[in-house]
Amino acid sequence: MSAPETSQVSHPDGRVELSEPTALTGRFANPELVPVPIAKRKWTTYNYFALWMGMAHNIPSYLLASGLIAIGMNWLQAFMTITLANLIVLVPMLLNSHAGTKYGIPFPVFARAFYGVRGANFAALLRAFIGCAWFGIQTWVGGQAVYVIVGKFAGDWWTDAARIFGQPWSIWLGFLLFWGFQMAIIWRGIEAVRRFENWTAPLVTVGFLLLLGYVLIKAGGFGPIFSQPSQLGWGADFWKVFAPSLMGMIAFWATLSLNMPDFTRFSSSQRRQVWGQVLGLPTTMSFMAIVSIMITSGGIVLYGEAIWDPVELASRFDSAVVVVLALLGLGLATVSANLAANVVSPSYDFSNAFPRRISFRVGGLITGVIGIVIMPWRLIADPNIYIFAWLNFYGGVLAAVAGVLIAGYWLRARARLALAELYRERGRYWFRGGWNWRALVATVIGAVFAVGGAYGGPFPEDGLIPLLKMFYDYSWVAGFFAAMLTYLALSVFGSAARVPSEYAGTDGENR
Template sequence: MGLAQWLQVPIDENAAYRNDVWTNRDLIPIPPERRTWDVLGYLGYWVVGGACISAWTTGSTMLSYGLNAQEAIGAVVVGSVVTGLLAVSCGWMGERHKIGFTVSSRFVWGMRGSYFPVLLRIFTACCWTGIQGYWGGQATRVLIGAIIPGFAHMKNTLPESAGIATNDLIGTLIWYILFAVTISIPPERMQRPFFVTFVLFTGTAFGMLIWAVSTTGGAGPLFHTASTAPQGRGWAFMFGVTSLLGSWGAGTLGQSDWTRYAKRSLAPTVSQVLAAPVTITVTALIGIIVTSCGQDIFGTLIWNPITMLAAIQEHYDSSPRARAGVFFASIGLVASQLAINTVLNSVSTGMDMAGLAPQYINMRRGGYVLCVIGLAINPWRLVATANKFLTVLSGFGVFLAPMTGILLAEYLVVRRQKLRMSHLYRGDAGSIYWYWHGFNWRVLGPWVLGVWPLMPGFVAGVSGGDVAVGWTRLFNLAFVVGLAISFACTLVVDWVFPPPHLGEEDEYDPFMADAQLDVKGSKEELDEKKDFAVDDVVPV
């Protein structure tokens, strides 16, 4: 018993809550003293989320559909605007009720059923953390190579079966140490690190843009090519839009993980509506221009800016000026990978893991577990050899898009933004979110119906088989199709079989929860505690 108590997560001094199977410090609605994010903070968040390596390489996906550079930018603009609107919609419950995805899944899927979307998100985040960390390690290798030129050509002492070179392994380990330090920063104090990252990555992006355009005297050959879309330009444009939504739209599912830290109402809205499309579009445009110019300079297309920096240093024979430029540019890429892994993975997944065992895992501990798993899966092997696995991982939007549609339908339309907050922390039949043995059977059908039309194209993409063109097109429109079908089906099912207690709402009352759990007290003592909680305590 002493060991179990020692392993429990810390509780704030004079805390009104207690750790149990549904509750800890990171799962309760964020109290006022932890609501530190303002408009500028959320602008920094979306600059980090939009100005990153993923946005830089978006053009490669667009052009692979047969779009020309101008059409690709148009698809990016449309997709990023929709992303901003999705972020506002999915983040509203965090802004209003101060809860994240982990807790909000309880009113959607049921108290026990909420483990399903949480586990799915943990799995994908662990894999992506490893891959993003490997890219961060490569950026770190380039940074060290700019300081020590010999490091870039270090003799590989690892066997070929390792799947990674010695210098890449060193860079990855150093990056993960930095990432572990980043995890220790609580989300309410992330604004300044995000601002620093914004300055560094912006310097990298515009520095590479100025170098590329000044070297070639223009935007390069990609802006002079014609559209070659075999399926038609309209379909190719839609595929481009939905591919961007698959990258950023799926991330908006957990937007409430961050909007719950808002200092005041509507603080995240401006950044979500404006900063998201602007940063994604500008970064993608810079990526296309620099890659296009790079084709003139290096004779080949290099979409990854990390690889581009290494090629620049080699192109100029590791001259002092080239090494200085590569050094400062690579700092921005290292910082960007740290920030994007924090935004998309460590905070959200840390909270998801806390939802599995709140008494023993909090957001920080979950982040450290994520860090260890991300390194332990040997992500360099996934990147180098497991193309099918990467295809599966990239296609997980097939499963997440319907969850987004269900969440939006349940919260915005069916429940009209009204929740009984205290019942989200009660794990028995007394909770209105207990449904049937802890599971909300109503959402299972809409989720399945949102997934099944996309599965033939998904399976064909993984196995390399052939299916009818219609199935492939549906898969290429996965996020839009899955979200729309699940949204509509949720409304129909809930209209035919209305969930109980619709329209009821209350505040989270930690004293009430504490009284309910104190089974040793008499009925009178419990009633006294409840009366005290209701009459004398402001809910946190």
């Protein structure tokens, strides 16, 4: 059943809405997927700054810098790599965010314009399953924090509990408790997530600052920490790992560079969401990086080794008060990041796949279940696997999707979409059977260029496809540009997601 006729209304600030959004009642619409009316787009610059503070200040982002220290970089090399990566990934993030603010649509609906109304599920589910894995990773480290906190009071019967599947049963219990707490919040809906982010944003740094303060006191100040030498130097050994490390750092937010429309659809203006992200992402991640670097380097001074996991490092502290307060702060930070980055978007993605059957809440529950099944404890067992296998591989795949979206929206459609058509069967974005083969081919080619040569860790040393091994060190860049150029080339040979003439010029400037 096709969506009823409804016209799009353009506002002076460039934002667009439908005259009758409730008319979108077909099989490809539900309350979570239809455009947000202008009256309900209320998020401010602070909301986006708080969102990024909540998402960036968490244990997995801490592991980025501590992982670079663990593989041999010094503080300056690690800080430079992470800061540069976040400035790079901010660009595609802002480019894709524009559509969410302008049209009030989430990422999977945005993808319909270029992948097709059905084909968008391909891009959305790629992003969703990676989000599920991240949800599992965040929940696992949060569960570890619960395990350590309870162990400080419960004693040996808890910390030395009988093992199940190689881990004490008490760790599994902490994992499940942490999982259930997050599911309870997401079940209350997107507004509950926004309120939680606003409340926790000023507090999430407490745990990390406590860890830092304790390490500084015990290590004798900043001097011993910043004097830690690089094991790689500044020669060939460093530059050999710099490029793949940079790609891994970019890949950390490759998911959000796609699905920020899930959040910017609620923005009260383009300016507010842009400034919120510009002020939020680079600053919070740079702060997180320098704190992680100092704590990890301090751990080397104190314990003679680079302990990249802050939960394990905190468990070695003598002061139970410091351990409990620090890990409570870290746990709060992890919940905040997990809800925003790894549950909201997969929930929309699963809902997009089955709009009439899966609501935002049910999508969140599916995310939580897959996050357990994927066995996240294996993905963060080693910094080399975490950075060079996990981050680089999925980052390259999602970069291909980003290349298609940016080429389609900015270079082909010129930031103009026929809003109601995104929900219409056999309409403008139906292509062939609901799929745009050009976008699919471009994505596959970009992904093959990016990760076809994957090597190291679980991959063959010569690469999955030896001829493409040289591209894997530049996986995100290779995937992004290969997909973008392929999509543009294929689009020359036929129509591909251009706005119909009756909408051209009706929606204001491309703000």
